[in-house]
Amino acid sequence: MSADVLIIGGGLHGLSAALQAARRGAAVQLVERHFLGRHASGATAAGVRTLGRDGAELPLSLEAARDWHDMEGLVGDDCGFVACGQLQVAEDELSLTKIEMRIKRLQAMGHFHEQMVGPDEIRSLLPGISAHCLGGAWVSSDGSADPHRTIRAFRDAAIRAGVDIIEECLVTALTRSATGWRAETSRGVFEAEIVVNAAGAWADHVSHLAGDPLQHEIRTSMMVVTERSASRIKPVVGSFGKKLSLKQTSQGTFLIGGGSQGKLAADRQSATVDVVALAASMQAAVRVFPELEGVRIVRTWVGMEAMTSDHRPVIGFSQQVEGLIHVFGFSGHGFQLVPSVGRVVADLICQGHTNHDLDAFCVSRVSIERVAA
Ligand SMILES: Cc1cc2nc3c(=O)[nH]c(=O)nc-3n(C[C@H](O)[C@H](O)[C@H](O)COP(=O)(O)OP(=O)(O)OC[C@H]3O[C@@H](n4cnc5c(N)ncnc54)[C@H](O)[C@@H]3O)c2cc1C
Structure with missing residues (x-):
């Protein structure tokens, strides 16, 4: 061959x-x-x-972002891509300052895709967000796919x-x-x-x-999917400096990740969920979006990937x-x-x-x- x-x-x-x-x-x-x-x-x-x-x-x-907006043209299917926006919230003043500095650096380089958003805007983007979130960064053309x-x-x-x-x-x-x-x-x-x-x-x-x-190295990132919930969130939500990525699927379930690590097997061929690390990750999600409190987890998994x-x-x-x-x-x-x-x-x-x-x-x-x- x-x-x-x-x-x-x-x-x-x-x-x-x-x-x-x-x-x-x-x-x-x-x-x-x-x-x-x-x-x-x-x-x-x-x-x-x-x-x-x-x-x-x-x-x-x-x-790649331009490609995602025309996946149909590239591969004949939109790959389930939805430009629901991505929001990175700041949970404290230092995070907010760091986000501001990043956006200024980007703008000095001629990149204007990230926008600073204040407390009122994050509440209109994500009703139900915790009162302690101070603001953040928003990219309306980002999103997620299937x-x-x-x-x-x-x-x-x-x-x-x-x-x-x-x-x-x-x-x-x-x-x-x-x-x-x-x-x-x-x-x-x-x-x-x-x-x-x-x-x-x-x-x-x-x-x-x-x-x-x-x-x-090998990353062993964990993911969680919850039961369906009546709460509704549109964007993908992260928190500056925290291991959190939260989004809701079209079925109403929440998909929560953000890089919490599972346990790598000694032969480096497989990995399993670390329940303690997973609990910390869930607490981070509930802290930002309190309506998640009491929502049950229905499935977890670990994905393996090379990390430099x-x-x-x-x-x-x-x-x-x-x-x-x-x-x-x-x-x-x-x-x-x-x-x-x-x-x-x-x-x-x-x-x-x-x-x-x-x-x-x-x-x-x-x-x-x-x-x-
Ligand atoms: C839980 C999790 C969440 C993530 N979330 C995001 C996200 O939200 N946004 C984002 O941009 N990225 C995210 N990523 C990262 C993204 O998914 C990966 O960067 C990407 O999928 C890597 O693709 P790949 O083709 O390099 O690797 P893989 O998909 O791992 O493919 C490598 C393949 O090589 C095969 N292989 C290995 N050795 C051999 C061999 N000797 N012979 C034949 N085949 C072999 C393996 O079986 C494997 O299928 C996430 C990753 C994980 C694990």
Whole structure:
């Protein structure tokens, strides 16, 4: 089985890169060891957020924001995206000052997507918000999407573009020769000129297989879904400096996350819910939105994802091995970036370079030698 490019990992970043590269004429095979979206991409809260983005990620995030408003045009489905707005509240004066400073910095850079909102505005955006919330930042064009619909839309678009997707296919060995890559998998041998490492929480393992040892942590972010409630909130709500992300689904249930961490198994292959950390996360939600008091939890889960020390992704060519591209380490906020990062990876695959500045995402940040030093 041979192709121009073999993408390892059937999460949204693997699928997005596959779709974009195939549309530009590359022969693409994508292998996924479980089923598409089994890990972070299926576990995600699917918040579509430019609000509070790291400055280095902002160009990619703003480009992706435009894509989210025309997902139908990109993948033939709106992916359940709703521009319900994202609100980051300040629960104390210091948080409010920090938000103000951030918005001023953004405006000095020419970015006006975040707006400062005062106590009256946050109450009109979110009736029922706790009286102690002082104000915050608001992005009306942000929102959230349906993760499973997004996976399905990217999968279907990729298949229509000619991508060959092979599920239940674990890559176990990678060898580089003068002509390209040979990948041994649980479903046979694959050959390709370029390999893309989009293996999420296991990107370090794939990088070792490829002879470019990299190191990252694994995030184990927990999510909660509650029973339906008569309360109504429209925007996605976060709290500055706190692990909180709260939104309501169209069915009336609340989806609560924000980065509280579960327990990673010793073999780093799975993770379980940490009830104590989860309780703290629920208290944070009730503090901001008291109507949640007494609303019952019906389901919890943990999603696993690679995390770097600066929380920025790794995007770019290996500096050790020819024909290897890494795209991982989204550290809990990669869902929104899916469309633009896919385009960047396709640039690297099809042109060998991209016009985007990838310095902040360079691979050397996570090389074993660098991390050990
Ligand atoms: C609970 C949670 C909430 C989140 N909320 C948000 C949010 O609100 N907004 C936001 O922007 N982002 C959010 N994120 C982050 C976002 O979901 C991720 O950044 C994104 O989904 C990562 O996609 P991926 O394709 O890189 O990784 P994944 O979806 O994890 O895909 C990697 C795939 O590689 C496969 N794989 C690994 N090793 C191999 C191998 N050797 N052979 C074959 N296949 C292999 C894995 O099985 C996996 O399916 C959240 C993440 C989590 C976990």
